[in-house]
Amino acid sequence: MLRTFKVEKYHTDIVSKTTLFKVLKYLNKKNIKTPFLLIDREKVREKVSVIGQNIKNSVVFYAVKANPDIEIIKFVNKLGMGFEIASEGELKLLSSIGVKPERIISSNPVKSFKFLKMAASYGANYFAYDSTDEVDKLKRFLPGCNVYVRLSVPNEGSEWPLSKKFGVELDNAAGLLSYAKDRGLNPVGITFHVGSQCTNIYNWNTALDKAKALWDIAERKGIRLNLLNIGGGYPIKYTKNVIDVDAIDKNVNKLIYEKFPQNVRVFIEPGRAVVGDAGIFVTSVIGKAARADENWLYIDVGVFNGLMESVGGIKYTYLVETTRDTKQKKKWTITGPSCDSFDVIDKDVVLPEPDIEGLVLILSSGAYTISYASEFNGFAIPKTILI
Ligand SMILES: *Cc1c(COP(=O)(O)O)cnc(C)c1O
Numbered sequence: 001m002l003r004t005f006k007v008e009k010y011h012t013d014i015v016s017k018t019t020l021f022k023v024l025k026y027l028n029k030k031n032i033k034t035p036f037l038l039i040d041r042e043k044v045r046e047k048v049s050v051i052g053q054n055i056k057n058s059v060v061f062y063a064v065k066a067n068p069d070i071e072i073i074k075f076v077n078k079l080g081m082g083f084e085i086a087s088e089g090e091l092k093l094l095s096s097i098g099v100k101p102e103r104i105i106s107s108n109p110v111k112s113f114k115f116l117k118m119a120a121s122y123g124a125n126y127f128a129y130d131s132t133d134e135v136d137k138l139k140r141f142l143p144g145c146n147v148y149v150r151l152s153v154p155n156e157g158s159e160w161p162l163s164k165k166f167g168v169e170l171d172n173a174a175g176l177l178s179y180a181k182d183r184g185l186n187p188v189g190i191t192f193h194v195g196s197q198c199t200n201i202y203n204w205n206t207a208l209d210k211a212k213a214l215w216d217i218a219e220r221k222g223i224r225l226n227l228l229n230i231g232g233g234y235p236i237k238y239t240k241n242v243i244d245v246d247a248i249d250k251n252v253n254k255l256i257y258e259k260f261p262q263n264v265r266v267f268i269e270p271g272r273a274v275v276g277d278a279g280i281f282v283t284s285v286i287g288k289a290a291r292a293d294e295n296w297l298y299i300d301v302g303v304f305n306g307l308m309e310s311v312g313g314i315k316y317t318y319l320v321e322t323t324r325d326t327k328q329k330k331k332w333t334i335t336g337p338s339c340d341s342f343d344v345i346d347k348d349v350v351l352p353e354p355d356i357e358g359l360v361l362i363l364s365s366g367a368y369t370i371s372y373a374s375e376f377n378g379f380a381i382p383k384t385i386l387i
Helices: 017-029 041-050 070-078 088-096 113-122 132-141 170-182 202-220 245-259 272-278 308-312
Strands: 036-039 058-063 082-084 126-129 146-150 158-160 186-191 196-198 227-229 265-268 279-291 294-299 318-320 329-335 344-352 359-362 383-386
Touching: 017 041, 017 279, 036 041, 041 070, 041 245, 041 272, 070 082, 070 088, 070 383, 088 113, 113 132, 126 132, 132 170, 146 170, 146 227, 158 308, 170 186, 170 202, 186 202, 202 245, 272 279, 318 344
Parallel strands: 036 383, 058 082, 058 265, 126 146, 146 186, 186 227, 227 265, 294 329
Antiparallel strands: 036 279, 158 196, 279 294, 279 359, 318 359, 329 344
């Protein structure tokens, strides 16, 4: 069935033409029930080859929570990436495909007991922490393991800030490095997270300044660190342009070169940037309604089965299937299929009028979508298909 999409420049400004046209070609050939998520494997491959390329001595770990689909995990594994995980479920996934423990780290500063037990028997050996209680837990389950302390750093300009929940200030962090050493753990370094979807390049500068200050305090206390884990945060394009990975990495590399010892090891933990812009959600229009002066558009994926991040302010770009004049546009309130009023994805989205039963493509939706999805109200979790 030939689909009627009119691709405009604002679409190809957001997602690469090759990814978009690959998806459109696929949709013309296949007739699969919506909703589902298509992931362009070539785009993932391209992103993986770029991230960390400009950072000396770096090792890249995919943050599994961004999209834990087994096919993606297998693909990323083949590309040689390591993995950053937080839970027993994520570890189980990796063990099911035989990922070696040396390629697994966990930067969740507060880990469950179940996970610690499993990580110990699996042989994982790199962990983040930001409290004395966590050191005591690690000592119990993983005596002598390598640890890095999570420093709190500014998350301004990140659309998904994380700094409120995790990380400690300098003095506290310095004390925690000693505390870990005194209890027989091996304090190897420092980690931070600039916030997810970080569009402010200065967050990395501030974070590295702070990490450097901690590095020096540790040195004065007789703790020689060798690892800097710069977390994730690389942004992708949703509705506008962002700084690219290359520019961020070159800046980070320069700062590390200026401030830290030559042999420092660098860990990077990208999630969103690996799969986000490789993914396009394929959904269908299940209804339209005019209420007061609002045009409501109902699609078969919503806040509960994939688009959770819209609640936190992430805005997507849409490409709708329509047989009408695409020059005539209206403002739409886009909403999910469930009967909950919380299930509203976006407002004031300017689009041509979509056909009922027509497709709505949601660009750059490969990360933090399926991983959040539930079957609330009986709507299935969309499946992921690598193309
Ligand atoms: C979520 C997370 C990441 C990935 O962050 P992105 O912004 O998706 O790159 C990396 N490290 C830790 C500790 C995380 O919690």
